[in-house]
Amino acid sequence: MEELITTQYLLALCGAFLIGISKSGIKGIGVINITIMALVFGAKSSTGIVLPLLIAGDIIAVLYYNKHCQWSVLLKLLPYVIIGVIIGALWGKTLPEDVFRKSMALIILISVIMMFMSEYLNKIDFSRYRIFGISMGILAGITTMIGNLAGAFANVFFLAMRLPKNEFIGTAAYLFFVVNLFKLPFHIISWQTITYESFLIDIQLIPSVLIGFVVGAKVVRMINEKIYRNFILVVTALGALLIFFR
Numbered sequence: 001m002e003e004l005i006t007t008q009y010l011l012a013l014c015g016a017f018l019i020g021i022s023k024s025g026i027k028g029i030g031v032i033n034i035t036i037m038a039l040v041f042g043a044k045s046s047t048g049i050v051l052p053l054l055i056a057g058d059i060i061a062v063l064y065y066n067k068h069c070q071w072s073v074l075l076k077l078l079p080y081v082i083i084g085v086i087i088g089a090l091w092g093k094t095l096p097e098d099v100f101r102k103s104m105a106l107i108i109l110i111s112v113i114m115m116f117m118s119e120y121l122n123k124i125d126f127s128r129y130r131i132f133g134i135s136m137g138i139l140a141g142i143t144t145m146i147g148n149l150a151g152a153f154a155n156v157f158f159l160a161m162r163l164p165k166n167e168f169i170g171t172a173a174y175l176f177f178v179v180n181l182f183k184l185p186f187h188i189i190s191w192q193t194i195t196y197e198s199f200l201i202d203i204q205l206i207p208s209v210l211i212g213f214v215v216g217a218k219v220v221r222m223i224n225e226k227i228y229r230n231f232i233l234v235v236t237a238l239g240a241l242l243i244f245f246r
Contacts, residue, residue, distance in 0.1 A: 008040045015040070016053055016205035020212020022151070023057030025065075025169035025220040027232050030151040035242065048193025050148050052202040053209050055180045060213050061173035068170025073161050077137045081150070081179050084141015089186040091142070102244055109240045133157060145183060150176070152236050165228045169220070 015036035022030045037046040136157040144150030154175060158168050187194045223231065 011036050012040050012201075012205060013208045015050075016208035017212040017215075019050070019053050019057050020060075020209040020214075021216040022212075023054075023061045023173070023209070024213045024216025025061075025165070026216045027151055027155050027169075027172070027235070029235060029239070030149065032239070032242070034148055044191075045193060045198070047146075047148055048187050048191070048195070049198050049201055049205075051180060051183060051187055051194065052199065053205055054148060054176065055184075056202075056206050057209050057213060058173060058177035058180055060210065061169070062177050064213075064217065065166065065170035065173050068166040069174045070161075070163060070167050070171045073158070073163065073167075074171050074175055076133050077140070077154070077157055078175060078178065080134050080137025081141040081144070081154075081175065082182060084138040084143075085145045085179060085183055085186075086141070087138070088142040088145025089183075089190060091146075106240075106244070109237060109244075132160065141179070144176075144179060145186065150179070152239060155232050155236050159229060159232060165220070165223070165225050168228075168232075 015033040018029055018033035018036070022033065034046070034050065037050050040046070041049055136153045140150035140153035140157075143153065151172075154172055158172060163171060184194070220228075
């Protein structure tokens with residue numbers, strides 16, 4: 001950390017703070033902290049620094065929202081996310097980053113448009129279609145392995161299941177806790193993006209994750225159900241645009 005200039009250090013602290021905010025239940029802003037960390041540490045190296053921070057946030061979220069997890073919904077998605085992680089681990093070394101980034105952004109935007117149709121026109125109930133859960137799960141797994149960006153696809157899936165706010169957050173917390181732990185060996189052994197040096201950086205950033213979670217949890221309590229759903233949709237769409245033009 002001593003090698004970072006002051007601006008980079010402050011940006012890293014800001015990125016860690018936003019990780020805590022997102023883990024508290026304010027979904028959709030993950031793309032912002034991923035972008036910040038990539039600017040500070042480099043695209044691939046940042047994935048190894050971000051993952052332990054995400055796990056730290058996951059632990060806090062699981063403890064805080066442990067009573068709200070909907071296991072039946074979680075189990076519909078988790079196996080396909082795991083499959084996606086494996087695909088991403090094998091594929092991630094050869095896939096051109098620009099192609100992946102723009103394709104992912106377009107898929108997210110299309111998914112959000114579909115969710116807006118479902119939300120406001122009441123014409124489509126995506127929860128009835130198994131292929132929807134399979135595709136969202138696999139895409140979430142691939143994107144979480146390559147860029148720690150599964151949140152958008154998971155958000156769309158949980159919104160389609162019409163989970164109430166706390167159940168949405170609690171189920172997502174357990175999903176990402178399991179998936180991020182599953183990703184650890186790939187980053188340590190295969191990609192070698194998590195090292196002793198990167199972990200020393202994480203130790204200094206984890207307090208910012210905790211502070212972000214505390215702040216975010218207070219904000220979440222003040223947001224009603226309808227506003228929360230609209231917020232998730234809008235921020236997810238904006239995040240996809242940020243990925244596309246990053």
